[in-house]
Amino acid sequence: MSVYKHDYRAYTGKVTSAWTRILVVARYGFAEAWSSKITVGLFILCFVPPLLALFGIYLANNPLARALMGNKGPQAVEIDASFFLGVLQVQSWLALVLASWIAPRLITFDLADNAFPILLSHPISRFGYVFGKYIVLFAMLSVVTWVPGLLLFVYQGYSSPQPWAAANLQIAGGLFAGSLIWIALISILGLALSSWVKWRGVATAIIFAAVFVPAGMGAIVSGVLRTKYGFLLNLPFMMSLLWQRLLGVHTSVFSRISLANEAIAVMLVLVCLLCVAMLNARIRAREVVRG
Amino acid sequence: MGIIELDGLEVRLGNRTVLDGLTGELRGRSIGLLGPNGAGKSTLINTLLGFYQASKGSASVFGLDSYRDRAQIRGSIGYMPENDSFIGNMSGVHLVRYMAELAGLPSRQALERAHEALFYVGLGEVRYRKVNSYSLGMKQLIKLAQALAHGPKLLILDEPTNGLDPIARQRMIQLIKEIRKEGTVHILISSHLLRDIDETCDEVLILKRGRIAELCNIEAERRSNRSFMELETVGATERFSTSVRSLGCECASFPGGRIKLVIPDHIEARDLYVIAANQGVQIRRMNQRRDSLEDIFLRAMDMEPGRPANVSL
Numbered sequence: 001m002s003v004y005k006h007d008y009r010a011y012t013g014k015v016t017s018a019w020t021r022i023l024v025v026a027r028y029g030f031a032e033a034w035s036s037k038i039t040v041g042l043f044i045l046c047f048v049p050p051l052l053a054l055f056g057i058y059l060a061n062n063p064l065a066r067a068l069m070g071n072k073g074p075q076a077v078e079i080d081a082s083f084f085l086g087v088l089q090v091q092s093w094l095a096l097v098l099a100s101w102i103a104p105r106l107i108t109f110d111l112a113d114n115a116f117p118i119l120l121s122h123p124i125s126r127f128g129y130v131f132g133k134y135i136v137l138f139a140m141l142s143v144v145t146w147v148p149g150l151l152l153f154v155y156q157g158y159s160s161p162q163p164w165a166a167a168n169l170q171i172a173g174g175l176f177a178g179s180l181i182w183i184a185l186i187s188i189l190g191l192a193l194s195s196w197v198k199w200r201g202v203a204t205a206i207i208f209a210a211v212f213v214p215a216g217m218g219a220i221v222s223g224v225l226r227t228k229y230g231f232l233l234n235l236p237f238m239m240s241l242l243w244q245r246l247l248g249v250h251t252s253v254f255s256r257i258s259l260a261n262e263a264i265a266v267m268l269v270l271v272c273l274l275c276v277a278m279l280n281a282r283i284r285a286r287e288v289v290r291g
Numbered sequence: 292m293g294i295i296e297l298d299g300l301e302v303r304l305g306n307r308t309v310l311d312g313l314t315g316e317l318r319g320r321s322i323g324l325l326g327p328n329g330a331g332k333s334t335l336i337n338t339l340l341g342f343y344q345a346s347k348g349s350a351s352v353f354g355l356d357s358y359r360d361r362a363q364i365r366g367s368i369g370y371m372p373e374n375d376s377f378i379g380n381m382s383g384v385h386l387v388r389y390m391a392e393l394a395g396l397p398s399r400q401a402l403e404r405a406h407e408a409l410f411y412v413g414l415g416e417v418r419y420r421k422v423n424s425y426s427l428g429m430k431q432l433i434k435l436a437q438a439l440a441h442g443p444k445l446l447i448l449d450e451p452t453n454g455l456d457p458i459a460r461q462r463m464i465q466l467i468k469e470i471r472k473e474g475t476v477h478i479l480i481s482s483h484l485l486r487d488i489d490e491t492c493d494e495v496l497i498l499k500r501g502r503i504a505e506l507c508n509i510e511a512e513r514r515s516n517r518s519f520m521e522l523e524t525v526g527a528t529e530r531f532s533t534s535v536r537s538l539g540c541e542c543a544s545f546p547g548g549r550i551k552l553v554i555p556d557h558i559e560a561r562d563l564y565v566i567a568a569n570q571g572v573q574i575r576r577m578n579q580r581r582d583s584l585e586d587i588f589l590r591a592m593d594m595e596p597g598r599p600a601n602v603s604l
Contacts, residue, residue: 008411010475011404011442015395018362024392113379113423118437121340121370122393123362285342 021124025132026139032109033102033136042098043144049090050148056083057152061159079156079164081247084171087149088243092182095141096211099183102140103190104203106133111282112198120285130191130279137187146179174246182239185268186211192275195282211235228257232267293318294445294477295339297503299348302331302338309334311501312348317479319494319508321471324481325588326498332481333373335498336447339479340370352445366395369438373449373481375430377437379423383414386422387437394441401440408440409433412466428459435466446470448480452487460487467491489584497591504591512587518556519586520579522563524548526572534566543593548575551586 033039056077059066077083110116119129153172157165165172190207197203215234222230231237237257242264244250293316302310310331324332337343338350341361350357352364378386384405391401391408409418412432417425422433431451438446451467452460468491470476482488488495489509497505524531528548536542541553552563560577567574 008439008470008473008476009407009442010444010473011396011400013400014397015366016392016397018395021393021395024389028389109378109380114374114376115378117372117374117376118370118390118434119393120342121365121368121372122390123366123395124393125362285340286337 018123021122022128022132022135025124025129026135029106029133029136030139032105033140036101036105038101039098039105042094042101043140046091046094046098046144047148049087049094050152053083053087053152054155057156057159061156061161079160081168081171081174081249084149084153084175085243085247085249087152088145088175088178088247089240091145091149092179092239092243095145095183096186096208098144099137099141099186099190100204100207103137103187103207104194104197104200106136107191107194108198108200108203111195116283117285120283126280126283130283133191134187137190138183141183141187142179145183146176149175149179170246170248174243174248178239178243178246181242181268185271188272188275188279192278195279228259229263231257231259232263235271238264238267294322294353295479296351296354297348298350300335300338300345300350301347302334302343303346304334304343308346309501310338313350313498313501313503314348315496315503315506317494317496317506319477319492320474321467321478321480321492321494323488323492323495323509323584324479324498325483325485325488325495326504327483327592329500330498331501332498333449334501336370336449336479336481339447340365340368367444369441369443369446369476371431371434371438371446371448371451373453377422377430377433380421382419382421383409383425383433383436384418386433387440390437391440394443396441404440404442405436408436411439412436413462427454428456431455431459431463435463439470442476444476446476446478448478450482451480452482452484464490485584485588495584495587497588499592505587507587509584509587518554518579520552520554520560520563520577522550522552522574522578523576524550524567524572524574526567527570528572531567531570531572534570535563538562538566541590543589545589551589553590 057079059069060077060079110119120126124132150172153165153168153175157168186207189210193206193210194203197206215236218230218233218237220230221233222228238259241259242261245261295317297313297315297317300310300313301308313335324335326332334343335350338345339352339357341358341364344358353367355364357364378389381389384402387405387408388398388401391404392398396404406415406418409415412435414429414432414436417429422430425433431453435448435451438448448467452463455463464487467478467480471478471491478491480488480491493510494508495505496503525548528544528550532542532544532550535550535552538558539555540558543551545551563577564574566572
């Protein structure tokens with residue numbers, strides 16, 4: 001087949017390996033995500049807090065700079081686990097905003113025009129398709145969560161006059177693990193919810209609702225039944241608790257209500273399993289006929 | 292070895308048996324899949340693509356199990372679904388390139404083949420437009436382009452002329468004929484339009500209620516010197532049909548006293564008049580004609596449900 005001859009010609013060239021098809025899905029997913037100016041805007045916004053934190057670390061470790069800023073006293077900001085917890089929390093919620101914008105773009109275009117029959121008639125599995133989309137979301141959220149978090153940690157280790165990094169490795173581990181858990185969760189949640197809604201705006205709203213509405217319900221359950229386990233429906237609360245424990249921060253706010261790590265882990269796994277079931281039901285070339 | 296082999300294939304969706312014990316071998320260059328709505332045509336296609344698993348028996352494409360080896364099979368199949376299926380916010384060339392890459396073509400070759408496929412189907416001038424701005428006919432053509440771009444060995448077209456105006460339909464039929472003529476690709480066309488199948492296929496598989504009603508080579512059927520007759524009768528048509536069958540004729544009755552017959556060599560028209568006279572049936576009209584796909588189809592549709600589903604060439 002050639003443009004000038006207009007004849008059909010079979011393809012006889014080389015064929016890529018099966019696993020690279022996942023990367024094809026991911027590559028087109030990245031292109032789709034970045035085709036929106038809002039994505040660019042949100043991405044830039046996500047780097048504002050790390051830049052402010054970077055400035056804070058610089059000030060904290062540089063007495064001359066503090067003096068020039070008019071601060072004659074001791075360190076203005078204490079760079080410790082609480083500082084990095086703040087960074088992690090801010091970045092994580094910004095990541096949720098980013099995920100709720102990007103995830104619907106990755107799935108709903110395919111869903112709206114019923115693209116699954118042609119997509120899945122090619123040699124890519126349903127798992128491969130979802131995994132390709134997941135890579136996009138996970139990679140983009142990584143860039144705004146644990147990557148800047150660890151860079152700030154490294155910068156603090158470098159700037160600190162004392163051997164700070166080695167004494168605070170738990171912070172680095174906590175930042176990394178806490179971010180990974182969060183972005184893994186919101187990535188699959190975003191994809192699962194987007195796969196059930198054809199309209200992007202609605203999908204974005206539903207992702208936010210899925211995080212915050214159960215939190216309200218959890219508070220009601222806890223109030224009515226006088227149990228702390230209603231907070232297991234409160235994803236923001238659970239994650240904050242988890243982040244604190246991972247970074248080794250103890251605050252009075254959460255000391256009154258405590259949930260076992262096992263209970264939090266079970267709840268997060270259940271949410272992930274529910275998302276997998278939702279994806280399994282929706283990402284199909286054909287509707288499942290029952291009855 | 293056949294292109295598609297069915298061995299007691301049964302597919303159940305929920306509690307319903309959609310395909311029931313299909314056995315046969317399809318060898319043609321271009322195979323037509325016919326049947327009324329709900330006969331199981333699309334289910335068979337979906338099974339061949341590995342979307343459904345056989346509850347009993349098996350289906351194989353190029354000797355590979357349609358479910359177990361689905362990834363391998365899909366690499367050599369181009370599929371044009373019946374309904375709209377595309378990514379609307381992509382340009383035509385972007386979509387076809389994406390599909391070609393998913394089929395395994397390296398990025399550069401995929402782009403080259405996407406341009407070629409779009410020119411080939413006649414969408415060259417609109418290939419940079421977003422697909423959701425295409426007309427219905429263009430959307431059918433881009434589905435064909437994405438099915439062709441990676442150079443499949445088997446092209447599965449599900450109702451390819453759906454919703455097309457006569458000119459676009461003719462263009463689609465012409466394209467299918469050209470692809471068949473090129474000789475490297477086998478084609479499986481599902482349609483409820485006999486004319487489409489008649490024009491493009493050399494073999495036909497007719498499904499009825501999930502069973503094979505007929506599997507035959509159209510050309511061979513046409514070449515066989517079977518004597519066909521159309522009658523218009525008044526009176527006890529059913530009893531007349533039964534008597535005619537007892538003579539050894541294949542017979543299909545239609546409303547309004549119309550009867551179609553396949554007459555063996557030893558039967559003459561006079562025998563039919565004798566039976567009609569004995570039963571008080573009037574034969575108002577008698578036409579002798581050659582077999583057509585319509586006849587094959589109608590005969591298959593009239594087949595008794597108890598008849599064995601295993602039909603082979």
